[in-house]
Amino acid sequence: MDIKTVGIDLAKDVITVCAMDPHGKVVDSRNLRFAALAEWLVQLPTGCIVGMEACSSAHHWARRMLALGLQPRLMAAEFVKPFRKSRRTKNDHNDAEAIAIAVQQPTMRFVTIKSEAQQARLAWHRLREGWKEERTALINRIRGLLLEFGYPLPRGNSALYLGLQVATQHQPLPLAFRRLLIRAQIQLKQLDEQLAACDRTIAESVRQDEDSQRLQQVGGVGPLTADAVPATVGKARDFKNGRQFAAWLGLTPIQFSSGGKTKLGRISRRGDSYLRTLLIQGAKSTLQGARKRAPDRLSRLERWIINLYGRVGYHKTLVAIANKHARQLWAMLAKEERYNPDAWQQRQTAS
Numbered sequence: 001m002d003i004k005t006v007g008i009d010l011a012k013d014v015i016t017v018c019a020m021d022p023h024g025k026v027v028d029s030r031n032l033r034f035a036a037l038a039e040w041l042v043q044l045p046t047g048c049i050v051g052m053e054a055c056s057s058a059h060h061w062a063r064r065m066l067a068l069g070l071q072p073r074l075m076a077a078e079f080v081k082p083f084r085k086s087r088r089t090k091n092d093h094n095d096a097e098a099i100a101i102a103v104q105q106p107t108m109r110f111v112t113i114k115s116e117a118q119q120a121r122l123a124w125h126r127l128r129e130g131w132k133e134e135r136t137a138l139i140n141r142i143r144g145l146l147l148e149f150g151y152p153l154p155r156g157n158s159a160l161y162l163g164l165q166v167a168t169q170h171q172p173l174p175l176a177f178r179r180l181l182i183r184a185q186i187q188l189k190q191l192d193e194q195l196a197a198c199d200r201t202i203a204e205s206v207r208q209d210e211d212s213q214r215l216q217q218v219g220g221v222g223p224l225t226a227d228a229v230p231a232t233v234g235k236a237r238d239f240k241n242g243r244q245f246a247a248w249l250g251l252t253p254i255q256f257s258s259g260g261k262t263k264l265g266r267i268s269r270r271g272d273s274y275l276r277t278l279l280i281q282g283a284k285s286t287l288q289g290a291r292k293r294a295p296d297r298l299s300r301l302e303r304w305i306i307n308l309y310g311r312v313g314y315h316k317t318l319v320a321i322a323n324k325h326a327r328q329l330w331a332m333l334a335k336e337e338r339y340n341p342d343a344w345q346q347r348q349t350a351s
Helices: 034-042 058-067 077-083 092-102 116-148 157-168 175-208 210-215 223-233 242-248 273-292 300-312 314-335 343-350
Strands: 005-009 014-020 026-033 049-053 071-075 253-255 264-267
Touching: 005 092, 014 034, 014 092, 026 034, 026 092, 034 058, 049 058, 049 092, 058 071, 071 077, 077 092, 116 157, 116 175, 116 223, 116 273, 157 175, 175 210, 175 223, 210 223, 210 314, 223 273, 223 314, 242 314, 273 300, 273 314, 300 314
Parallel strands: 005 049, 049 071
Antiparallel strands: 005 014, 014 026, 253 264
16 A cells, blocks of 8 residues: 555543545554554555654654654644534544644644653643642632521631631531541642642753743743743744744634734633633733833833723733733744843844
8 A cells, every 4th residue: 555644533541543544545543552553554665755643642642653764744724624524414434524624724723742851841730730729619618608507718828728727727617527528638738749749840940941941031030931832832943933823822812804804802712722821821920021011110011011901001112012921932932042121222223
């Protein structure tokens, strides 16, 4: 079989492959187990293009394909959907065929393949988010249970721990319930220790990475953002410019343009939601700092923020700041430069 292009629909166990010849004709379509896929890939000719949707195991398979001399291409699922034959009939074989067709498009955008080191760095961020959600859910659950016994807990972390300690020794509460509170208290302490360990590891990763250290020079960019951006992006030059990077993060408006009339809607909120959240949180810090500073001590960027805040309000200003931060971070990574707040003056002088 003369196989030129392959589309693979990845899954946890059963994986569907669709192989096409140089003319786009399907020459092979089959289901493979996770372990059998590696044996099947060895049979493909060197230089064969293999398309996959970007998912949890896609980067793993892409690295294995590169070692075999293949050309893996990762795509966002939303870019593959229009190439499926039937919108109503969705199955694994149709999906694999759609991937094989989509990967051949000359204007298709591809996702950069992550290394094992990048994914290891991001694993700390993913687990940290999960433990943070578990901690919040546990605190809310404890508060709700205590309210059922007419025992409200005070707000704030330090007051919460003190109130929970007192509640475990509060005699009017049933003994069985107080024993349950002790278990919850132990679990809460364990989650705090896990989060602290994540913070220490991420901080150490930032200290060892030159790019992360430079990114922290941007206002509103702390250790979490400075570590997550290089680990997620990899090669910033894969993006044409800063606007494309901001669009990849979902921080640019959706267009509804026709007949030469441009109409912009709300931001797309596509791409990496974790990075977008970090940038929005950093934008809150930047906006608060600009609002608290005296007018005669505002920088050029802060004056822009204050003027924008007066025109469009709080939430749109946050998105605009996050968008600008994203473009600044891209420029620093792509050009390997340090943050220069006076760069605009240099460009004006050069022009």
